[in-house]
Amino acid sequence: MNTFDVIIVGAGPAGSLLGYFLTLKKINVLIIDKKKLPRQKTCGGGLTRRALDILPFDISEVIESYPHTVSISVQNTVVFQYTSHSPIIGMVMRDRFDYFLIKKAISQGATVMDEAVFRHVSGMTGHLSVETSKGVFKTKIIAGADGVYSKTAKALHLETKKKTMIGIEAEVYCDSPTLFNEFRRSAGFDFGVVPKGYGWIFPKKEHLSIGVGSLSKKVKGMQQYLYRYLETKKLKNHSHIQSMRGWLIPYGPSKNSLYANEKGLLLGDAAGLTDPITGEGMFYALREADIASRVILDALSGKQNLSVYHDAIKTLQQDLTYALKLQGLLYKVPRISYMLMNRHGNRLGKNYIDIITGKTTYYKLYKKIFSVRGVKRLFFTQDKNSST
Numbered sequence: 511m512n513t514f515d516v517i518i519v520g521a522g523p524a525g526s527l528l529g530y531f532l533t534l535k536k537i538n539v540l541i542i543d544k545k546k547l548p549r550q551k552t553c554g555g556g557l558t559r560r561a562l563d564i565l566p567f568d569i570s571e572v573i574e575s576y577p578h579t580v581s582i583s584v585q586n587t588v589v590f591q592y593t594s595h596s597p598i599i600g601m602v603m604r605d606r607f608d609y610f611l612i613k614k615a616i617s618q619g620a621t622v623m624d625e626a627v628f629r630h631v632s633g634m635t636g637h638l639s640v641e642t643s644k645g646v647f648k649t650k651i652i653a654g655a656d657g658v659y660s661k662t663a664k665a666l667h668l669e670t671k672k673k674t675m676i677g678i679e680a681e682v683y684c685d686s687p688t689l690f691n692e693f694r695r696s697a698g699f700d701f702g703v704v705p706k707g708y709g710w711i712f713p714k715k716e717h718l719s720i721g722v723g724s725l726s727k728k729v730k731g732m733q734q735y736l737y738r739y740l741e742t743k744k745l746k747n748h749s750h751i752q753s754m755r756g757w758l759i760p761y762g763p764s765k766n767s768l769y770a771n772e773k774g775l776l777l778g779d780a781a782g783l784t785d786p787i788t789g790e791g792m793f794y795a796l797r798e799a800d801i802a803s804r805v806i807l808d809a810l811s812g813k814q815n816l817s818v819y820h821d822a823i824k825t826l827q828q829d830l831t832y833a834l835k836l837q838g839l840l841y842k843v844p845r846i847s848y849m850l851m852n853r854h855g856n857r858l859g860k861n862y863i864d865i866i867t868g869k870t871t872y873y874k875l876y877k878k879i880f881s882v883r884g885v886k887r888l889f890f891t892q893d894k895n896s897s898t
Contacts, residue, residue: 524778589855679721
């Protein structure tokens with residue numbers, strides 16, 4: 511059979527979860543991916559509470575750890591530490607997590623074809639021909655979830671102009687259980703370890719995923735910044751690196767970006783919606799899959815067209831414009847932002863926890879900080895529990 515209701519290009523979290531949602535409603539779906547599955551994907555592997563809440567099934571079998579503590583440091587000084595009774599972040603390895611999601615889609619009836627390279631899409635609305643390295647397939651709708659350099663976006667003339675940040679991460683194995691135990695219960699974020707960026711330590715089941723990321727393309731020698739970061743944590747000479755990879759993280763798509771037309775839509779890194787402060791993309795990928803599934807179901811039944819998806823995604827993008835404003839404050843003038851974090855680490859950290867647990871938005875945080883009262887508190891007072 512080479513005819514489907516929907517063809518999804520890309521078997522990452524966005525594409526796989528979209529496939530699951532659609533097949534759950536008895537939609538005939540084909541998911542293609544250019545890589546052989548399962549495949550490696552460079553990523554911190556942190557699923558925030560707001561991301562976990564989107565998933566409609568239990569994923570405990572692929573959770574490496576549930577750190578209940580989040581700590582934020584500035585130039586190796588802790589300015590915020592918070593411990594929750596319930597998990598704030600679930601840690602996964604992306605090869606296992608992504609494969610788990612694709613198997614969920616298959617279990618509902620999705621057809622999956624790996625090592626199938628997308629080449630082109632042609633035809634009229636509702637009657638599309640999708641050309642791949644493994645043949646031509648017919649579909650009513652195509653969804654592009656094929657990454658930052660999405661070929662589907664180009665084929666649909668939906669190219670989103672976006673910026674990119676660079677990240678490099680290592681899978682680090684401690685030489686002793688005692689050393690590993692020092693890090694295994696906390697997700698750590700460290701500012702001041704790389705220009706216009708931060709470092710992170712995410713504990714997994716038997717090792718640590720440690721990385722650094724920067725907004726600036728002018729920053730050279732990211733690997734050296736990572737080694738330096740390991741040294742500050744006293745890990746460089748007491749651990750070994752099993753693998754190290756770099757990757758680009760899209761963020762800040764332009765206001766004129768198009769996410770859907772009458773033939774298809776974009777989600778995941780293809781859409782480019784990522785937290786511009788932390789680089790968190792998983793929440794947005796999963797949220798887009800949820801939104802896209804509802805829009806596609808309505809489009810297939812004739813209730814509305816796919817352009818509704820564009821409007822829904824723009825709502826997410828608008829919230830991220832306020833995150834971009836805060837990003838500018840944090841990274842463009844580090845001397846001031848680090849001073850403020852030292853003064854108000856407790857308050858700012860709690861606001862960050864509220865965002866990643868879904869209790870507030872960047873828009874609300876921005877308005878709170880830059881109200882008259884907020885500015886006075888930010889610049890003229892100091893949290894009792896923060897460093898000086």
